[in-house]
Amino acid sequence: MNFPIDLRSDTVTQPTPEMRQFMAQAEVGDAVIEVDPTTERLEKLTAEMLGKEAAIYMPSGSMTNQIAIRLHCQPGDEFLCEENCHVYNYEQAAFAQLSGVVARTLPGENGVLKPEQFEGIIRPENDHLVRTKLVCLENTHNRGSGKVLPFETVEKITSWAHAGGLKTHLDGARLFNAAVATGISVADWSGMFDTVSVCFSKGLGAPVGSALVGPAEFIRQAKRGRKLFGGGMRQSGIIAAGALFALQNNVDRLSEDHEKAARLAEAVRQSEGIALDVDPVETNIVIFSIEKELGTAAQLQSALSEKGVKVLSVAPQKIRMVTHLDVSMTQIDAAIEVIKQTLPGMA
Known part of the structure; x- marks a missing residue:
């Protein structure tokens, strides 16, 4: 068996030999001074797939999200988001540090907000009050x-936002997973939002990068924001080629990752002392809770790591496992056996 088996994140994937060859042959230029041909191809394809006028390639999803927030809002504005979303929890409150914007969080159920939670929430025009300008969701x-996120729910929330004069942004780092899981195209998901961020270095398996899509003028302004945040890259086609290869080859295969996650989820259901946080598991992320009598998540993470299975402790009693293209179904089965053998020894 091939150990270690790395289930910490879908960001740990390595470029395949075919992807590396494609990257090595990429035509490049200076994307800051003028244009990089491969980066331009990636941006055009991304915009086309998501049904938007334009796209811009950036080093990370945090950058695409933060530039979108910066452009949709002014200093002293607020955006609305779910309290456990990535933008609020995992990006160092960059919206406040870099752009003078504040977040107003709403409690969701497994990340899902209800349309009725937004009723009456837009602040009135008043010199004493922060200005409500944006709704940001994660899918x-x-x-x-x-x-x-349920499609009809997203549709109602974004329609409410637009009717109230607000802009909408989607953190779609794993939007292609949502599309594959539901059969709803990324263009249909994207169509409800003014701007969308998508990541190439998670399930799609590219080594670097995300893209921000939206109206052409907005993306032109985003290019200025990218330069301001230090994200201007010269011969970016070398890495953009990996993302381009991923879009052309690795979207449909995301269903395989969902099948692997379903296998892990079933093993959790059949194990004593642990329980799924969300059931059913819909895509490629499995989070489970550990009974305190067995120990902590950190202890289980350490015990599994010693046996060649890498997982991530995300809370005192919670473990996250993420499936991806670098872990085979055979390895998933091996990981399940290691987990089952390890749990009794922790009691």
């Missing part, structure tokens, strides 16, 4: 065990 939802 799939990382902390929600890869939960796919």
Whole structure:
């Protein structure tokens, strides 16, 4: 058996030999001074797939999200988001540090907000009050065990936002997972939002990068924001080629990762002392809780790591496992056996 088996994140994937060859042959230029041909191809394809006028390639999803928030809002504005979303929890409150914007969080159920939670929430025009300008959602939802936001719910929330004069942004780092899981195209998901961020270095398996899509003028302004945040890259085609290869080859295969996660989830259901946080598991993220009598998540993480299975402790009693293209179904089965053997020894 091939150990270690790394289930910490879908960001740990390595470029395949085919992807490396494609990257090595990429045509490049200076993307800051003028244009990089491969980066331009990636941006055009991304915009086309998501049904938007334009796209811009950036080093990370945090950058795409933060530039979107910065452009949709002014200093002293607020955006609305779910309390466990990535933008609020895992990006160092960059919206406050870099752009003078505040977040107003709403409690969701496994990352899903209800349309009625937004009723009457837009602040009135008043010199004493912060200005409500933006709604930001995340799909799939990382902390929600890869939960796919219900399409009709998203449609109602974004329609409410637009009717109230607000802009909408989607953190779609794993949007392709949502599309594959539901059969709803990324263009249909994207169509409800003014701007969307998508990541190439998670399930799609590219080594670097995300893209922000939206109206052409907005993306032109985003290019200025990218330069301001230090994200201007020269011969970016070398890495953009990996993302381009991923879009062309690795989207449909995401269903395999969902099948692997379903296998892990079933093993959790059949094990004593642990329980799924969200059931059913819809995409490629499995989060489970550990009974305190067995020990802590950190202890289980350490015990599994010693046996060649890498997982991530995300809370005192919670473990996250994420499936991806570098872990085979055979390795998933091996990981399940290691977990089953390790749990009794922790009691």
